[in-house]
Amino acid sequence: MKRNEWEASFEAYVQRLLDDFQVPGAIIAVAKDGELTYEKAFGYRDRETQAPIDLDTVFGIGSITKSFTCMAILQLQEEGQLSVHDPIITYLPEFRTPNEAQTKSITIHHFMTHSLGFPPLPSLIPAMLPSLQADPTAELLLQHFEAECQYPIVSFDALMAYMEKFPFELLGPAGTEFSYSNEAFGLLGAIIERVSGKTYEAYVQEHLLQPLGMERTVFHVEELGEGDNTTMLYTPRMNDGVREVVRAPGWWDAPSMRAAGFLKSSARDMLRYADVYRTGGLSNGTKIISDDSAAQMTAPHVRIDLSRSYGYGLGVIPFSEDYTLLTHTGGLKGITAQMFIVPEAGVTGILLTNMDDAPITNLTLVLLNSMFGRPLETQFATFGEFEVPLAYLQQCPGTYKSGEGDVAAVRFDEANRQLELVLGSDVFPLRAVGGDTFLFTRHNVDSLIRFVRNSDGEIKRLAMGSRQLPKAT
Template structure:
């Protein structure tokens, strides 16, 4: 394969990032019009054994699983077994929220677009409890969530019962507020099960993976038998104030939330899967969903921030005046992944790594910039300055906490008359780019945050990443 002009500089950039972040292994693969045009492995699937990576090495894909779940829903809609506008309680009569009227109004569409009105909840940790308890590297996480881990959430019924007992405030009426919800996607698995009459995993296997020819895509690596072309998992931890990357065997699992993020796959398989979105429903000679269903999946149903929207299990945002970027990331212990499709250019891509919190946004942006002839570190989007009154800035400070265990502090820097965002020991200046919206730059990637107010004007939450985090103090 002839080296393109951009490949050498891009690969040097990737190697620098891999070294800086101590990523043990990664593979990056791109196809144009369904034909593989670029593949490159970096590092090792097993650092200690120096085992190589190829297109068929199995990695975790985390939350990219969510798009498979939405694809299954669209198939069932085509068969007349459900509608995305059906109330959730039609299929899950035990589902409850803190507001009975809202419970009745939440539809499958609201689940698929993260607009059911849930703030981030702590359900995922007890849903993974047995695998966490078997993992020595999870001790700190288990200690942090000790109060939530009295009982595992093993079934869909357990998950609904857990949500019903949780004290939390809804973000707003269904359809009005975007906040990423693993619980919603876990329960989409239950809806697929009830509507199809098959276990969620079996449905995905029979109706998506097999027709596409994704022979090395599984929920459990044990399904691959004696095959050893599977990555070792690595995780980062602090030891004596120094960050180190340690070997962390053992895949985390959550039976009640597999539909939210527990598939494993390969670069070759994922390019085949991404083709469904490039072609409007086709891959490997099979029609997986109709053109209309594909269009619904990639439609920007809800605005996430000034640049990003969300479809069904996919992020949707402009990459330039000419191109749309369809994408989703995934992350869990021992994995960080990103899939992307640029439909107008016929381009699909997948990036897989074997460490959590790898710099996947930098890798993806660098790849896209390189392929489309832009400087390596050009941002996804740019925003003009926006004037904000001093009195408004002074309302924003506080600590914003997520039920998933994250905390962000906002401070007002008197000397600079500006807000700063504090993440652990890192402090980032905030630049106003819109009403209630600010930008900060971390690891050379621009990210947006938004303050969410009560109708009377008081700031009550922070939209950070894809989650709305309530103000604690």
């Protein structure tokens, strides 16, 4: 491969960032019009044995799995076996929400776009319970969710029963509010099973992985053979106030949630998969989905914030006047990953690391900026100043918590007359960029938050990242 002009400065930046975060290993690979144009491995797949990383090393891809799930749904739609606009209860009559009318109105489309109206629930933890109990590094997590982990959620029926009994307030009518829902995607796996007559895993294997030639992509690494170029997992933790990254073998699993985020894959396989979105459905010489289905997957169905939208299992972001960025991240213990496609430029890319909470968005942004000849600090989107009355700012402070364990505090800085976002020990000044929307910068990447009001104008939730956190105090 011909070396690109931007590679040296980009790789120096990446190495500094990976060193700062103590990421043991990563691989970054890019293709143009289906041909590999850039690949670079950093660190090791096993830090202790210094085992190298290559294009076939298998990493976890986490929630990038969601796009596979949506692709499977659209294949079934093409066959006339379902429609994305069918009510969920057509296929899952056991499904319940706190509101019977809402239960009947929620469609497969709402599941695929995280717009069913559910706040983040804690069900992923009990869904992973057997694998968490076998993992010494999960001890603190289990203690934090002790009340939710009385029983494992090992089946789709158990997941629906858990969701029915768990007390929560709906965010709004179906289709009106975006908030990331692992539960919805877990249950898309149940719909695939009931419609196809095959297990979710078997369907994905037979109808997606095999036709695409993705021989290094599995739900269980044991299928690859012991020690077969699979990464070790690592996780960061605090030890007497000092951050350390520890070896954490053992993949987490959730049988009832595999459709939400439990595939493992290699960089070579993921570039082949990303090509489906570059071409409108074609990869490895096979038409995986129709042009129309590909267009449905990549359409901006639901607005996340002022700059981001969500298609079916994919984020949709205007990258410039000329380009659209299709992307999804994935994260779990030992996993931080990001896939991206810039269809207008014929570009596909994958970034895989073997540690959770790696700075993947920063890495992706700097890679895109390098490739497209933009200054490295250029953000995904820019926003002008917005004046907010003092009385409004004073309404916003509080603590916002989600069922998944996320906690964000907002406080008012009297001296500077501005809001601050507190995440753990980090404090970020907030800059108003819209009516209820504020911007903060973390790891050199701008992010938006939005205060969500009820019909009386009272602030009830904080939309941050891809989730809405209810106000606790």
